[in-house]
Amino acid sequence: MMAADKVIYAMYDDDDVLKNGAKKLVSKGVKINEVFSPFPIHGIDPIIGVKNTRLGIMAFIYGLIGLTLATVGMRYFMIEDWPMNIGGKPNGSYLENMLAFIPITFEFTVLCAAHGMAVTYLIINKTLPGMPAQNPDPRTTDDKFVMELRLSENSGFSSNELETMLKDTGVIELDQKEI
Amino acid sequence: MHKEAAIREPLILGHKTYHDITEDVCRPIEDKAPRTWYILFAIALIIGLYGVGCILYLLGTGVGVWGLNKTIGWAWDITNFVWWVGIGHAGTLISAVLLLFRQKWRMAINRSAEAMTIFAVFMAGLFPLIHMGRLWLGYWVLPLPNQFGSLWVNFNSPLLWDVFAISTYLSVSLVFWYIGLIPDFATIRDRAKKPIPKKMYSILSFGWSGRAKHWNRFETVSLVLAGLATPLVFSVHSIVSFDFATSVIPGWHTTIFPPYFVAGAVFSGFAMVQTLLLIMRKAMGLEAYIHTKHVEYMNIVIMVTGSIVGTAYITELFISWYSGVEYEGYAFFNRATGPYWWAYWSMMTCNVISPQLMWFKKLRTSLLFTFIISIVVNIGMWFERYVIIVTSIHRDYLPSSWSMHFPSHIDIGVYVGTIGLFFVFFLLFARFFPVLALNEVKTILKSSGESYKNAPDDHHDAPDPVAHKVESAGDDQPAVEAPKAEAKKELTAEEAAAKTSALMSKLGAGSAEAKDDLKAISGVGPVLEGKLNEIGIFTYEQVSKMTKEEYDVLDELTGSFPGRAERDDWAGQAKELMNKSNS
Numbered sequence: 001m002m003a004a005d006k007v008i009y010a011m012y013d014d015d016d017v018l019k020n021g022a023k024k025l026v027s028k029g030v031k032i033n034e035v036f037s038p039f040p041i042h043g044i045d046p047i048i049g050v051k052n053t054r055l056g057i058m059a060f061i062y063g064l065i066g067l068t069l070a071t072v073g074m075r076y077f078m079i080e081d082w083p084m085n086i087g088g089k090p091n092g093s094y095l096e097n098m099l100a101f102i103p104i105t106f107e108f109t110v111l112c113a114a115h116g117m118a119v120t121y122l123i124i125n126k127t128l129p130g131m132p133a134q135n136p137d138p139r140t141t142d143d144k145f146v147m148e149l150r151l152s153e154n155s156g157f158s159s160n161e162l163e164t165m166l167k168d169t170g171v172i173e174l175d176q177k178e179i
Numbered sequence: 180m181h182k183e184a185a186i187r188e189p190l191i192l193g194h195k196t197y198h199d200i201t202e203d204v205c206r207p208i209e210d211k212a213p214r215t216w217y218i219l220f221a222i223a224l225i226i227g228l229y230g231v232g233c234i235l236y237l238l239g240t241g242v243g244v245w246g247l248n249k250t251i252g253w254a255w256d257i258t259n260f261v262w263w264v265g266i267g268h269a270g271t272l273i274s275a276v277l278l279l280f281r282q283k284w285r286m287a288i289n290r291s292a293e294a295m296t297i298f299a300v301f302m303a304g305l306f307p308l309i310h311m312g313r314l315w316l317g318y319w320v321l322p323l324p325n326q327f328g329s330l331w332v333n334f335n336s337p338l339l340w341d342v343f344a345i346s347t348y349l350s351v352s353l354v355f356w357y358i359g360l361i362p363d364f365a366t367i368r369d370r371a372k373k374p375i376p377k378k379m380y381s382i383l384s385f386g387w388s389g390r391a392k393h394w395n396r397f398e399t400v401s402l403v404l405a406g407l408a409t410p411l412v413f414s415v416h417s418i419v420s421f422d423f424a425t426s427v428i429p430g431w432h433t434t435i436f437p438p439y440f441v442a443g444a445v446f447s448g449f450a451m452v453q454t455l456l457l458i459m460r461k462a463m464g465l466e467a468y469i470h471t472k473h474v475e476y477m478n479i480v481i482m483v484t485g486s487i488v489g490t491a492y493i494t495e496l497f498i499s500w501y502s503g504v505e506y507e508g509y510a511f512f513n514r515a516t517g518p519y520w521w522a523y524w525s526m527m528t529c530n531v532i533s534p535q536l537m538w539f540k541k542l543r544t545s546l547l548f549t550f551i552i553s554i555v556v557n558i559g560m561w562f563e564r565y566v567i568i569v570t571s572i573h574r575d576y577l578p579s580s581w582s583m584h585f586p587s588h589i590d591i592g593v594y595v596g597t598i599g600l601f602f603v604f605f606l607l608f609a610r611f612f613p614v615l616a617l618n619e620v621k622t623i624l625k626s627s628g629e630s631y632k633n634a635p636d637d638h639h640d641a642p643d644p645v646a647h648k649v650e651s652a653g654d655d656q657p658a659v660e661a662p663k664a665e666a667k668k669e670l671t672a673e674e675a676a677a678k679t680s681a682l683m684s685k686l687g688a689g690s691a692e693a694k695d696d697l698k699a700i701s702g703v704g705p706v707l708e709g710k711l712n713e714i715g716i717f718t719y720e721q722v723s724k725m726t727k728e729e730y731d732v733l734d735e736l737t738g739s740f741p742g743r744a745e746r747d748d749w750a751g752q753a754k755e756l757m758n759k760s761n762s
Binding site: 016034035036037038039040041042044045048050052053055056059063073074077078081082084086091097100101103104106107108110111113114115117118121122124125126127128129130131132133134135138139140141142143 | 330382395408411418
């Protein structure tokens with residue numbers, strides 16, 4: 001059981017106001033736990049310390065897996081297991097026949113990279129069919145932007161201090177929750 | 180924030196806020212469907228069901244019910260297949276290629292164009308499937324171990340390449356489309372009031388919450404998928420063209436087929452996007468987001484790709500003569516002057532001449548003209564495939580087997596039926612799905628929205644209109660704003676008092692008792708409301724009397740957000756609010 005914690009939700013009606021506010025708070029040593037927004041706020045990630053995703057690298061790895069599978073598969077089907085001789089032209093070695101395999105190799109690489117990445121994305125986001133929504137306010141998917149602060153992560157400040165600082169950043173609503 | 184040149188036309192017209200965008204897109208989904216929707220849906224459904232009936236009859240009886248014969252083994256089936264695949268090229272081109280080129284105008288159209296792509300590829304995929312005759316043995320095209328010994332499918336065959344290309348294209352487009360839809364479904368979910376839609380959209384939105392980390396991943400996934408989908412788009416129609424180009428039939432045996440087919444596909448795809456969007460924007464009231472500029476951009480794409488197609492036709496003709504191969508020469512001579520001359524010349528007129536009219540700005544910015552041309556191009560592109568396929572094989576090497584192709588009513592029924600089914604899908608999409616990529620359109624509001632772009636001149640040297648709001652809200656000014664703020668002369672107390680009384684005499688007195696909620700005016704927050712109240716402005720009526728002059732005085736008095744009041748049109752907003760509260 002975790003110790004009781006307090007979460008402060010600060011709502012803004014403009015992405016740039018939130019961004020400038022976050023910059024100011026972070027410079028004072030406040031730790032911002034999360035930001036909920038209806039669209040990506042460009043430039044917020046380095047401010048609140050969100051690291052860039054490595055999904056791109058994963059896509060590359062999935063692509064390599066697809067490339068390997070396609071190559072190994074077609075080599076086995078067409079060269080080793082059942083070599084075809086079409087119109088007196090035998091398949092020969094993999095290299096001799098490779099040109100005909102390029103389209104499928106390419107398609108299969110793309111297939112694996114795209115689906116592998118998409119599935120990974122959904123799983124690490126924990127966005128899957130039937131998952132409950134976790135945004136603190138339904139308006140954050142419309143036109144409001146919410147910053148989430150946790151008291152346990154800001155042990156240097158009292159909740160009143162945090163609220164005073166937040167009020168200086170142009171918030172439109174403040175909310176607190178015990179968890 | 181991304182800056183855009185002031186001379187570029189805004190992509191979002193009118194004074195829209197983030198909330199307005201949500202409203203405009205979600206309202207058609209939340210309201211009752213208009214009667215026309217039901218009528219159109221019923222018509223499309225009847226036609227679609229007729230097509231399904233024809234397909235079932237075909238499957239039960241055999242491919243012989245088509246008008247094919249020994250000479251013409253491929254006709255409408257493959258024509259329709261290539262036509263639909265071609266149409267299905269615009270969506271991914273818009274969302275992937277234009278994303279890589281950072282074309283912001285794509286954002287208003289990519290969602291519906293991609294939906295169109297997916298439905299068109301569904302229709303396309305249907306034709307090879309039913310052409311198999313015994314659909315239930317369709318899994319034979321997959322490389323599965325089987326009971327005939329280790330006999331595998333032929334990986335040397337372009338037809339098998341096509342199976343891989345089309346299925347990869349369809350599934351990747353679908354995933355790309357759905358990943359973009361998830362955040363927008365979340366918007367609808369959070370607005371939904373009735374329990375059933377709420378539950379439905381809650382399942383569809385996968386529990387999306389809009390966390391910063393998720394958005395970070397979202398953007399990377401979109402970019403990488405776009406990077407993957409771009410070569411995919413070009414590969415798909417190249418491979419479709421290999422079905423013909425790798426054969427030894429005169430008229431098909433052509434090395435320019437891949438680029439020529441890709442250009443033709445984009446050409447027809449954009450034409451279909453125009454046909455659908457011109458109706459949709461009107462029917463759903465999206466004129467502020469999809470306007471003449473978008474239509475013009477798409478017309479330019481149609482013009483360029485149409486010119487490539489035209490060049491390809493003429494190159495083909497030239498090479499057939501220059502090659503000195505009499506069979507090759509005859510194939511083209513026969514196309515233009517043989518029994519199918521009407522198909523050839525329809526294709527030439529629709530695809531070569533009509534896109535050239537887009538050079539005239541007046542024509543390419545005319546919505547009615549665009550609509551007509553888009554339909555002409557769709558017809559022309561169907562004839563292109565018909566000409567390539569039927570006229571090339573109906574007179575083969577043996578004059579004794581020369582033949583003509585006459586479509587049976589099942590041919591026609593299946594084709595028309597797919598158009599019906601396509602519209603069934605598209606109408607359902609327009610009814611239940613967000614037809615605009617909400618989250619993407621919102622990101623360009625500040626850089627390409629009209630109310631932000633056509634701001635007064637002082638906006639251009641001010642670092643950022645919104646930063647000023649922060650300045651007014653927070654007491655200490657951010658460092659970037661400092662030089663500008665210092666340069667401004669501080670008003671002395673007397674000057675301020677004089678200006679205030681002058682301002683108030685124009686606006687009329689208001690009292691704290693009869694106070695209106697000024698925060699309802701977009702651009703006014705609690706801090707600003709306090710400042711306005713301090714000056715003596717309490718009611719909508721007072722705000723509604725403001726003009727440019729008063730705004731300037733106000734800017735001086737409050738010492739912040741220059742131009743913001745004018746840009747947001749406070750007076751206009753206040754008038755509307757007054758009317759609302761009166762009625």
